[in-house]
Amino acid sequence: MAHVVGESAMAFAYRALPGRVRFGWGASADHLVEELEAAGATRILLVHAEAERELAERLARPLGDAVVGTFTDVRQHVPVDVAHAGRRAAAASGADWILSVGGGSTTGAAKAIAREAGVQIAAVPTTYAGSEMTPVWGMTEDGVKQTGRDMRELPSLVVYDPELTTSLPAAVTGPSAFNAMAHCVASYTAPGANPITALVTDEGIRALSAGVVRATHDPFGREGRELLLYGAHLAGSAFAVAGSGLHHRICHVLGGRYDLPHAATHTVVLPQVLAFNEAATPGVATRIRFAVSAGLETFSAGAAQAVFELIESVGGPLSLAEIGMPRAQLRAVAESVIAGLRADNPRPVSVGDVVSILEAAYEGVKPPAYHEAHGRLRQGADGTGAAARAGDDRRDDTRGLTDDR
Numbered sequence: 001m002a003h004v005v006g007e008s009a010m011a012f013a014y015r016a017l018p019g020r021v022r023f024g025w026g027a028s029a030d031h032l033v034e035e036l037e038a039a040g041a042t043r044i045l046l047v048h049a050e051a052e053r054e055l056a057e058r059l060a061r062p063l064g065d066a067v068v069g070t071f072t073d074v075r076q077h078v079p080v081d082v083a084h085a086g087r088r089a090a091a092a093s094g095a096d097w098i099l100s101v102g103g104g105s106t107t108g109a110a111k112a113i114a115r116e117a118g119v120q121i122a123a124v125p126t127t128y129a130g131s132e133m134t135p136v137w138g139m140t141e142d143g144v145k146q147t148g149r150d151m152r153e154l155p156s157l158v159v160y161d162p163e164l165t166t167s168l169p170a171a172v173t174g175p176s177a178f179n180a181m182a183h184c185v186a187s188y189t190a191p192g193a194n195p196i197t198a199l200v201t202d203e204g205i206r207a208l209s210a211g212v213v214r215a216t217h218d219p220f221g222r223e224g225r226e227l228l229l230y231g232a233h234l235a236g237s238a239f240a241v242a243g244s245g246l247h248h249r250i251c252h253v254l255g256g257r258y259d260l261p262h263a264a265t266h267t268v269v270l271p272q273v274l275a276f277n278e279a280a281t282p283g284v285a286t287r288i289r290f291a292v293s294a295g296l297e298t299f300s301a302g303a304a305q306a307v308f309e310l311i312e313s314v315g316g317p318l319s320l321a322e323i324g325m326p327r328a329q330l331r332a333v334a335e336s337v338i339a340g341l342r343a344d345n346p347r348p349v350s351v352g353d354v355v356s357i358l359e360a361a362y363e364g365v366k367p368p369a370y371h372e373a374h375g376r377l378r379q380g381a382d383g384t385g386a387a388a389r390a391g392d393d394r395r396d397d398t399r400g401l402t403d404d405r
């Protein structure tokens with residue numbers, strides 16, 4: 001089982017990842033060129049989606065002849081043909097750096113190129129994905145999304161400019177923020193969880209919770225956008241060290257199989273997986289509940305309930321049905337999840353458990369109050385602790401499973 005911060009004796013390993021970060025309102029216009037020059041970037045491949053063309057070209061213009069090529073075939077979940085095309089573009093241009101301007105899909109494309117092309121990445125994020133702080137990659141082929149870690153894909157330079165995110169509509173701002181929050185929640189219980197990443201995660205959830213409320217009510221306001229991008233940076237930083245678990249495994253299977261919108265999928269699944277694990281990690285649940293309260297007017301009865309209520313308060317998606325997932329084949333999805341899941345979730349996980357999580361996520365069911373979830377886990381249907389003992393019995397059935405993150 002994973003080390004769970006706050007639930008076991010303190011013993012940990014921590015690896016700080018390399019990279020330079022520049023953060024500030026207007027930083028992309030004021031500091032990007034000097035940062036790239038200081039880093040020694042002389043031949044730059046500009047990577048952006050078509051939607052970001054105007055911004056990317058404006059930021060790249062002062063770089064002049066240092067920009068030797070452009071790649072714009074950016075798609076979510078990074079289909080393998082996109083990765084191959086990007087690598088060909090990098091080779092043809094002779095680039096030694098990539099300048100990625102955009103959201104998580106753009107950063108993902110840049111990573112896929114860098115892994116084979118042997119180039120460094122400078123990222124200018126325009127959403128709250130947090131991928132720019134991690135060496136985690138993802139690629140999709142034939143409806144299956146594979147993920148992994150490779151230090152060649154960790155950006156060497158990240159320039160955060162909250163001003164660039166003011167144009168994000170509420171329908172994008174909310175899910176993007178909760179995508180970042182999912183990184184935070186996973187970081188408490190993932191294989192590399194430790195007290196350092198937990199502190200970063202606490203602050204990340206507080207910033208994201210307060211920021212998403214401010215930014216959805218005042219899209220052009222500086223405070224909300226700064227809090228959100230700061231929180232996304234912290235979320236990515238913690239996730240890069242701690243790793244992932246059940247939540248991300250579910251989302252990767254759903255994304256690869258159904259091509260669902262990435263951030264919205266994370267938003268919907270987050271409170272349901274949190275509800276499943278909440279009673280097994282009471283210390284973590286308390287930390288999350290207090291941190292999320294930064295964005296709520298009332299104090300919720302549990303961590304999962306608090307996250308659900310925060311999503312609801314800013315008009316975020318609550319069900320898989322509303323983001324386009326068909327109800328059929330939930331069990332097939334659950335079997336795929338279990339087939340690639342590590343055996344270190346805070347409580348044992350069966351195919352039936354994943355089906356229940358998916359059903360709740362499909363319907364958008366509000367998680368029960370914490371004490372209700374705790375009672376179900378500990379007492380079981382007959383009130384004798386059967387569910388807890390059955391979970392112990394299932395533990396050995398999952399020990400050989402591996403995670404493809």
